[in-house]
Amino acid sequence: MVRERYLEQLDLLKESVLSFGEMVKLIFRDSMTSVIDLDIELARKTLALEPEADRLEEEIEASIFDLLALQQPMASDLRLVVSTLKITADLRRIVGLSINIAKIPGRIEGGHVKPLIDTKKMADIAGFMLENSLKAFETQDVELAKAAAARDEEVDKLFYAVWVELIEMMAKDTSIISRATNLLFLIRYLERIADHCCNMCESVVYLATAERVKLN
Amino acid sequence: MTEAVQNVSQPQIEVQNLNLWYGEKQALKNVSMQISRNSVTALIGPSGCGKSTFIRCLNRMNDLIKNCRIEGKILIEGKDIYGPDVDVVELRKKVGMVFQKPNPFPMSIYDNVAYGPRIHGVNKKDLNGIVEQALRSAAIWEETSDRLKSSALSLSGGQQQRLCIARTLAVKPRIILFDEPTSALDPISTARIEDLIMNLKKDYTIVIVTHNMQQAARISDYTGFFLSGELIEFDQTRQIFHNPQEKSTEDYITGRFG
Numbered sequence: 001m002v003r004e005r006y007l008e009q010l011d012l013l014k015e016s017v018l019s020f021g022e023m024v025k026l027i028f029r030d031s032m033t034s035v036i037d038l039d040i041e042l043a044r045k046t047l048a049l050e051p052e053a054d055r056l057e058e059e060i061e062a063s064i065f066d067l068l069a070l071q072q073p074m075a076s077d078l079r080l081v082v083s084t085l086k087i088t089a090d091l092r093r094i095v096g097l098s099i100n101i102a103k104i105p106g107r108i109e110g111g112h113v114k115p116l117i118d119t120k121k122m123a124d125i126a127g128f129m130l131e132n133s134l135k136a137f138e139t140q141d142v143e144l145a146k147a148a149a150a151r152d153e154e155v156d157k158l159f160y161a162v163w164v165e166l167i168e169m170m171a172k173d174t175s176i177i178s179r180a181t182n183l184l185f186l187i188r189y190l191e192r193i194a195d196h197c198c199n200m201c202e203s204v205v206y207l208a209t210a211e212r213v214k215l216n
Numbered sequence: 217m218t219e220a221v222q223n224v225s226q227p228q229i230e231v232q233n234l235n236l237w238y239g240e241k242q243a244l245k246n247v248s249m250q251i252s253r254n255s256v257t258a259l260i261g262p263s264g265c266g267k268s269t270f271i272r273c274l275n276r277m278n279d280l281i282k283n284c285r286i287e288g289k290i291l292i293e294g295k296d297i298y299g300p301d302v303d304v305v306e307l308r309k310k311v312g313m314v315f316q317k318p319n320p321f322p323m324s325i326y327d328n329v330a331y332g333p334r335i336h337g338v339n340k341k342d343l344n345g346i347v348e349q350a351l352r353s354a355a356i357w358e359e360t361s362d363r364l365k366s367s368a369l370s371l372s373g374g375q376q377q378r379l380c381i382a383r384t385l386a387v388k389p390r391i392i393l394f395d396e397p398t399s400a401l402d403p404i405s406t407a408r409i410e411d412l413i414m415n416l417k418k419d420y421t422i423v424i425v426t427h428n429m430q431q432a433a434r435i436s437d438y439t440g441f442f443l444s445g446e447l448i449e450f451d452q453t454r455q456i457f458h459n460p461q462e463k464s465t466e467d468y469i470t471g472r473f474g
Contacts, residue, residue: 075456075459075460076459076466076470079458210458
């Protein structure tokens with residue numbers, strides 16, 4: 001075997017992305033719990049994780065630039081490096097959106113304007129998509145990636161339903177506009193998170209097959 | 217092999233089931249390949265894989281090697297170059313070659329380029345034009361136009377290699393074979409030769425053997441991967457370097473072996 005150091009770097013890159021993924025899952029899950037329970041303390045702890053996420057992202061990017069500049073990866077190695085760069089960017093966006101979610105509890109006074117049933121469903125599906133797009137990346141499982149991305153449609157439908165419901169509630173009772181608007185933002189963030197999961201699934205398909213596909 | 221490669225319309229070079237032995241040792245095993253006009257085809261593979269042997273078959277350089285035996289067919293523009301009526305000198309005029317190490321003749325820059333046209337009987341009055349044109353096409357005119365009478369050996373390595381390309385162009389070949397043309401050159405000279413090769417494909421068909429995979433990826437339209445005398449994979453260069461179909465190709469270009 002030649003280029004052992006190089007192969008180690010590729011393995012390490014993959015591992016770093018997966019551990020970044022673990023962190024993103026945690027940030028997302030806690031941000032959702034904090035907003036559902038309006039748990040200001042958990043929200044504060046979640047917000048405090050952002051700098052660490054930034055650091056991990058920078059570290060991964062730096063190792064990708066090193067690999068590109070110093071090793072000139074080819075074929076499946078090139079696809080790994082390129083898809084890793086894109087997946088890292090998607091993960092970082094999910095962190096950003098989760099941080100936005102964790103800011104919501106601090107802005108809501110007096111409880112939610114409605115029980116968050118469909119919103120929680122959206123979060124569960126987005127969480128499922130996140131979990132499985134990372135698993136699909138780890139195992140280069142195209143079918144799993146496609147199955148995960150396919151659930152984006154459910155998220156979109158729920159988004160639209162909750163959107164309409166909130167608009168109608170605000171039309172009837174203007175005193176809830178501030179709290180309801182925060183929920184509108186919340187469902188928008190969830191919908192975007194699901195989109196980033198779809199992007200990651202597309203990167204997995206490219207990684208495994210070299211095909212560029214659109215999954216949402 | 218993808219359809220795009222199989223359906224090369226009217227290939228300029230068509231190699232059919234080529235086998236070659238040096239004495240008892242078989243160096244090429246049943247190689248078939250079609251090369252289209254005005255394309256750059258790169259041949260890659262580890263040392264001893266047969267890529268240089270293969271390229272040397274295309275202008276019968278292997279004829280000069282004792283105990284070398286060839287089976288199969290190579291058609292260039294439809295004509296079997298190993299046929300009984302082939303004039304090898306004419307063949308090598310049509311299929312020029314540039315080697316790894318620049319090998320200018322120990323004479324002036326002008327005479328190096330004029331050498332081929334002269335022995336092919338070109339009129340003296342046409343010579344100046346041919347020499348200038350060849351030096352321009354090889355992107356070395358600017359550097360040599362005021363010193364054509366100087367010795368070719370006074371040029372730098374990179375300039376000597378471009379002079380050798382000019383010398384090849386002067387006899388108006390249709391096909392140019394490059395056998396690792398930049399492995400003895402510095403990066404700047406290498407970049408110049410690579411640019412030159414990409415420009416030359418407008419007028420010529422080019423086959424290049426290279427150990428430099430990035431070079432193959434940069435300059436070629438098609439890439440063939442050789443291993444142990446076999447052509448393992450031949451496809452569009454993009455495909456080979458993004459998503460090769462054979463595991464050994466993948467292993468070679470990603471540095472898993474070789």
